[in-house]
Amino acid sequence: MARLIIPHPGHFPALKELIEVKEAEGLNEVDEVFMGGSPDVMGSGRGVLHAPLLDEIRAQTEYAHQHGIKMNITMNSTCPAGHHLSFEGYKMFSWYFGALNKAGVDAVTVSEPYLVELLREYPMKTVVSCLAYIDAPQRAQFFEELGADVITVDTNINRHFDLLRGIVRAVTCDVRVIVNEGCLYKCPFRFSHYNLASHLSSLYQPRTPLFAPDFYFDKCIAIRLRDPTQIIKSGWIRPEDLKAYEAIGIKDFKLSGRTKTVNWIIDCMRVYSKRSFTGNVLDILDCPQMLRYLFCIENEKLEGSIDQWQVCKKICHACGYCDTLTKEALTYIK
Amino acid sequence: MKGEVKEGRKTLEDELRKLVGTIFVSEAKVFGMACGCVGFAADLRGLRSDDVEVFMEKINGILAEISESVGVEPEFIYARKLPGSDEVVVLTTRELCDRCKKEFAGSKAPPRPDILVMKKKG
Numbered sequence: 001m002a003r004l005i006i007p008h009p010g011h012f013p014a015l016k017e018l019i020e021v022k023e024a025e026g027l028n029e030v031d032e033v034f035m036g037g038s039p040d041v042m043g044s045g046r047g048v049l050h051a052p053l054l055d056e057i058r059a060q061t062e063y064a065h066q067h068g069i070k071m072n073i074t075m076n077s078t079c080p081a082g083h084h085l086s087f088e089g090y091k092m093f094s095w096y097f098g099a100l101n102k103a104g105v106d107a108v109t110v111s112e113p114y115l116v117e118l119l120r121e122y123p124m125k126t127v128v129s130c131l132a133y134i135d136a137p138q139r140a141q142f143f144e145e146l147g148a149d150v151i152t153v154d155t156n157i158n159r160h161f162d163l164l165r166g167i168v169r170a171v172t173c174d175v176r177v178i179v180n181e182g183c184l185y186k187c188p189f190r191f192s193h194y195n196l197a198s199h200l201s202s203l204y205q206p207r208t209p210l211f212a213p214d215f216y217f218d219k220c221i222a223i224r225l226r227d228p229t230q231i232i233k234s235g236w237i238r239p240e241d242l243k244a245y246e247a248i249g250i251k252d253f254k255l256s257g258r259t260k261t262v263n264w265i266i267d268c269m270r271v272y273s274k275r276s277f278t279g280n281v282l283d284i285l286d287c288p289q290m291l292r293y294l295f296c297i298e299n300e301k302l303e304g305s306i307d308q309w310q311v312c313k314k315i316c317h318a319c320g321y322c323d324t325l326t327k328e329a330l331t332y333i334k
Numbered sequence: 335m336k337g338e339v340k341e342g343r344k345t346l347e348d349e350l351r352k353l354v355g356t357i358f359v360s361e362a363k364v365f366g367m368a369c370g371c372v373g374f375a376a377d378l379r380g381l382r383s384d385d386v387e388v389f390m391e392k393i394n395g396i397l398a399e400i401s402e403s404v405g406v407e408p409e410f411i412y413a414r415k416l417p418g419s420d421e422v423v424v425l426t427t428r429e430l431c432d433r434c435k436k437e438f439a440g441s442k443a444p445p446r447p448d449i450l451v452m453k454k455k456g
Contacts, residue, residue: 013443039418050447051418261445263437293368 007258010050043202076129077198137170158235176252182285370431
């Protein structure tokens with residue numbers, strides 16, 4: 001059976017509401033929630049809107065377990081500023097992982113290879129974040145050898161089925177894909193943006209205020225406004241197309257969006273549970289959400305596109321499939 | 335409208351100072367969003383979420399009055415905190431579009447952990 005991994009904004013009432021809907025509507029594939037840890041310990045690849053203390057993590061984990069849901073704490077900063085390799089850093093991470101383990105947490109998501117290795121000491125599952133940029137069987141094997149129990153692949157290869165198939169065959173651990181991240185395919189800002197987010201959500205802040213804290217985001221939006229085909233080319237996965245991934249052995253489907261509103265997350269959870277969606281694809285993509293007010297991509301018009309994407313060689317300038325699809329499926333909202 | 339926004343900023347700052355001490359309202363604005371929501375927002379420093387919870391009724395009254403003076407029906411009033419802290423950095427009144435009635439204001443839980451819901455219509 002497939003497993004859905006659901007974003008949790010962090011506050012306890014949100015968890016209760018997510019679980020209430022899951023149970024009331026029988027969304028049985030919902031298996032795990034993930035939320036950010038303490039920014040005092042480490043930043044995160046995304047903005048952190050809540051800083052749960054250990055007691056709260058314990059209480060939320062107990063509640064999740066009572067309802068058959070696993071708890072994953074996400075600590076996927078791409079830049080701990082070398083602190084993790086200092087003696088103080090080692091002691092802090094060891095202490096925090098131990099405390100999470102005592103709190104009953106089921107899994108920790110990290111991107112830093114040293115932390116992957118450090119987590120071997122604990123019974124919690126080590127989930128390697130998509131921000132470890134695992135995009136090839138070789139890299140997946142490296143991380144598995146470091147101690148990964150689950151590998152979340154780089155969303156850039158979500159439509160590279162040859163690589164996905166290769167990764168599934170190369171490792172024995174579970175392979176996870178993020179289904180609704182709408183980041184630019186092969187984004188030039190990806191590493192820089194996540195490094196910036198990692199610093200801004202941690203104690204390792206820039207020394208002076210930023211004059212353009214949203215530089216990468218603003219550039220990203222502008223690129224898509226000028227060239228909406230980039231929205232189609234992103235590595236998101238239609239709810240109806242999860243079966244193509246199951247067919248190659250991927251059973252873990254993670255939804256992105258822990259900085260979004262509770263009801264938006266619930267809607268996405270429903271849609272991916274039911275594997276069916278009618279409407280504007282941009283409504284279920286974590287990023288870039290603001291474009292949903294300008295563009296409409298009717299999901300029904302994308303039916304069958306997975307057949308092309310499964311065999312796509314990604315030589316975009318010579319292919320033109322996504323350009324044609326954009327003309328057919330995307331309209332401007334007036 | 336210009337006069338009401340300026341006056342609203344001053345009134346909010348004065349009234350909050352009477353309630354909790356030194357508060358600085360650096361900016362007040364009326365906004366319109368792509369989704370269809372309109373609202374009034376005041377950026378401020380010095381206010382904590384505890385203050386908002388203790389004086390919620392009074393602050394709601396002040397905000398509602400200012401909001402109406404600039405033509406915004408205060409259907410949904412909320413404070414936004416600095417993530418992970420109790421510092422309130424924005425107070426907002428919002429007349430919601432149909433989408434945000436469900437997506438932003440429709441959950442039993444606060445829509446996000448950094449949002450403190452102060453008033454919800456209906």
